[in-house]
Amino acid sequence: MHRNMYVCTLHTYIHESSNSVLPGLKQEKTNVKYIQATKFGGPEVLTLLETQTPTPGDGMLLVEVKAAGVNYLDLAARSGFYPQIPAAPFSPGFEIVGVVKSVGNGVEGFKEGDSVAAITMEGGGYATHIVIPAAATIPLPPGLDPANVAALLVQGLTAYMLLEETKVKAGDAVLISAAAGGLGSIAVQLAKAKGATVIGLASKSKFGTVKQLGADFVVDYNDAQWAASVREAVGSQGVQVYLDSIGDPSTEAFSLLSTFGHWIVFGARSAGKPLPPEAIGRMIEENITLRGYNLGASLQHIPRALGDLFKFFADGTLKIEITNYPLADAAKVHTLFGERKTTGKVVLIP
Numbered sequence: 337m338h339r340n341m342y343v344c345t346l347h348t349y350i351h352e353s354s355n356s357v358l359p360g361l362k363q364e365k366t367n368v369k370y371i372q373a374t375k376f377g378g379p380e381v382l383t384l385l386e387t388q389t390p391t392p393g394d395g396m397l398l399v400e401v402k403a404a405g406v407n408y409l410d411l412a413a414r415s416g417f418y419p420q421i422p423a424a425p426f427s428p429g430f431e432i433v434g435v436v437k438s439v440g441n442g443v444e445g446f447k448e449g450d451s452v453a454a455i456t457m458e459g460g461g462y463a464t465h466i467v468i469p470a471a472a473t474i475p476l477p478p479g480l481d482p483a484n485v486a487a488l489l490v491q492g493l494t495a496y497m498l499l500e501e502t503k504v505k506a507g508d509a510v511l512i513s514a515a516a517g518g519l520g521s522i523a524v525q526l527a528k529a530k531g532a533t534v535i536g537l538a539s540k541s542k543f544g545t546v547k548q549l550g551a552d553f554v555v556d557y558n559d560a561q562w563a564a565s566v567r568e569a570v571g572s573q574g575v576q577v578y579l580d581s582i583g584d585p586s587t588e589a590f591s592l593l594s595t596f597g598h599w600i601v602f603g604a605r606s607a608g609k610p611l612p613p614e615a616i617g618r619m620i621e622e623n624i625t626l627r628g629y630n631l632g633a634s635l636q637h638i639p640r641a642l643g644d645l646f647k648f649f650a651d652g653t654l655k656i657e658i659t660n661y662p663l664a665d666a667a668k669v670h671t672l673f674g675e676r677k678t679t680g681k682v683v684l685i686p
């Protein structure tokens with residue numbers, strides 16, 4: 337994602353201050369707990385550490401984290417596959433919701449006690465406290481549940497933007513991968529709210545969850561015949577939009593797309609396979625669009641999109657399943673994520 341969304345993370349602070357205290361920063365007595373990936377690798381590299389609480393520098397806020405959202409992205413970063421995190425050790429966690437504890441010089445519009453949220457593209461969210469630039473901090477009305485807000489950040493915003501970018505409308509058939517996951521579960525509900533027919537792709541054990549979210553059909557994409565099952569579900573209408581976090585263009589998905597269909601790739605869990613020549617032929621013949629999407633390149637839409645997501649959550653259009661874990665369970669949570677055992681939003685509570 338994008339450097340514009342740079343947030344000076346606890347990791348950055350710790351890294352920069354490992355030999356000396358940063359100029360203008362004085363140490364307080366309270367301790368900060370944070371998770372560090374000591375090196376790139378499996379969940380076992382996630383270690384709970386402690387350091388002294390920093391004082392925010394110019395333009396910065398010290399925020400007490402109330403909810404640290406877990407994203408699939410965190411697993412990619414931990415494994416060393418996220419270019420934004422080129423080296424370990426680092427502190428994972430790319431979104432937080434919390435309360436301002438102290439305000440650096442020159443900050444306007446924030447004060448101690450304010451509820452805030454942030455997307456922290458350099459990590460550092462898995463912590464009791466984080467230092468972030470005020471300019472990249474989202475003010476929140478008081479009284480919102482931090483875990484619910486976390487669900488609306490990276491995953492909610494991406495789901496919202498994917499449907500907007502592909503111009504999903506009433507009557508469209510929308511195919512959604514990992515439909516029971518954090519992003520997928522929101523995409524299913526938002527697509528239904530637009531009047532689309534939704535076909536969720538998920539492991540069999542999650543069929544009940546995807547149905548409850550409102551999907552019209554659920555198909556197990558681990559089954560070799562999954563494309564035939566989708567074809568049977570949508571009939572001659574075909575699929576107008578495929579929201580794809582798998583990133584394998586060699587599948588039969590091209591044959592499912594209707595004329596002017598959109599295949600939008602936003603994840604790469606099985607990337608590396610080539611685009612077959614027949615798929616290129618079909619793209620040309622049927623005016624099919626294959627494209628990528630990255631939330632980090634759409635930052636200008638965030639205030640509007642987040643406003644809509646809050647509204648949908650408040651009016652019940654959007655229901656979010658939350659599973660909370662203590663911060664110290666970060667490694668366990670990553671194991672569950674990697675084993676495909678999670679549904680909905682997973683949050684670490686420091």
Ligand SMILES: NC(=O)c1ccc[n+]([C@@H]2O[C@H](COP(=O)([O-])OP(=O)(O)OC[C@H]3O[C@@H](n4cnc5c(N)ncnc54)[C@H](OP(=O)(O)O)[C@@H]3O)[C@@H](O)[C@H]2O)c1
Pocket residue numbers: 406407408409490491494514515516517518519520537538539542581582602603604605629630631632673674675676677678679680
């Ligand atoms: N481009 C962007 O800006 C952007 C932003 C946010 C997220 N994303 C991408 O969107 C996707 C969804 O993210 P998320 O955070 O909401 O995660 P998530 O979907 O909640 O991830 C967990 C679920 O993904 C499914 N899955 C499919 N293949 C998997 C695999 N090889 N390993 C583990 N799980 C797998 C599993 O469900 P089943 O068992 O049902 O398959 C699993 O339970 C990810 O690929 C993420 O990188 C992209």
